[in-house]
């Protein structure tokens with residue numbers, strides 16, 4: 532392998548909620564750095580995934596989805612997504628091949644056109660659709676004049692992802708690597724640990740509740756035996772939600788903790804002792820400090 536550290540660049544992943552941006556980022560990196568769920572708006576802040584390919588360091592920027600914002604948190608997330616795109620050398624627009632061009636994707640196309648941007652089109656979830664549907668969709672999207680290239684991938688199965696990465700690596704500009712060779716993300720371990728637990732909230736809790744929760748890692752203690760003790764607080768907005776997160780006889784919180792712990796041990800490759808606490812913090816969604824913690828702009 533060519534290890535000259537002479538090319539690098541930023542590639543932003545943008546798209547409507549749920550098109551598979553975070554799944555693709557994790558696939559590029561080869562491990563989970565950005566959480567994934569079937570619910571929309573799982574990704575709240577900007578996450579970097581860093582890959583090295585053919586001597587080039589490709590820095591992917593995962594972004595929250597771009598959609599019609601309603602709450603303050605929505606506005607901050609959408610703004611972070613556009614900032615991610617503006618900061619990048621290259622923009623990948625992801626489209627869910629099964630869902631096709633929905634209103635959110637249409638808005639993003641308009642937004643990119645207004646910014647005179649060029650983008651690489653990535654049709655994702657090709658494992659779910661027939662080939663002729665892909666060609667139709669490509670033709671439709673080609674009309675926008677935004678795309679020089681189209682890739683068809685499945686972030687889930689990995690189909691086409693390696694070819695895409697090789698191509699992106701070839702387009703990186705000359706310049707020294709921006710991150711150390713072994714770094715795969717800029718997300719601090721404490722935050723990643725909180726995100727992994729938040730992912731379980733999205734996977735295990737019904738309906739709107741995950742959107743009303745926040746997770747913070749309060750303590751991270753290295754143990755003598757090489758294991759780590761992680762204490763986290765799950766914040767909910769109302770007292771009634773606390774009972775749901777705990778579950779009957781503490782059953783739900785136990786299941787959340789068990790699943791999160793398994794993931795954490797896999798990611799950190801060590802033994803993890805995870806302790807979860809639930810607290811009510813009214814209006815955390817309007818707390819400027821939380822936005823800062825997430826790297827979001829409170830006043831977006």
Ligand code: GDP
Nearest residue numbers: 549550551552553554567568569656685686687
């Ligand atoms: P994001 O909101 O764009 O970051 O989307 P996520 O990465 O969170 O993925 C949303 C949902 O789509 C999750 O349930 C993923 O497992 C699923 N998904 C992502 N990529 C693919 C794919 O290529 N094929 C299939 N079948 N599902 C996918």
Ligand code: MG
Nearest residue numbers: 552553573574
């Ligand atoms: Mg995401």
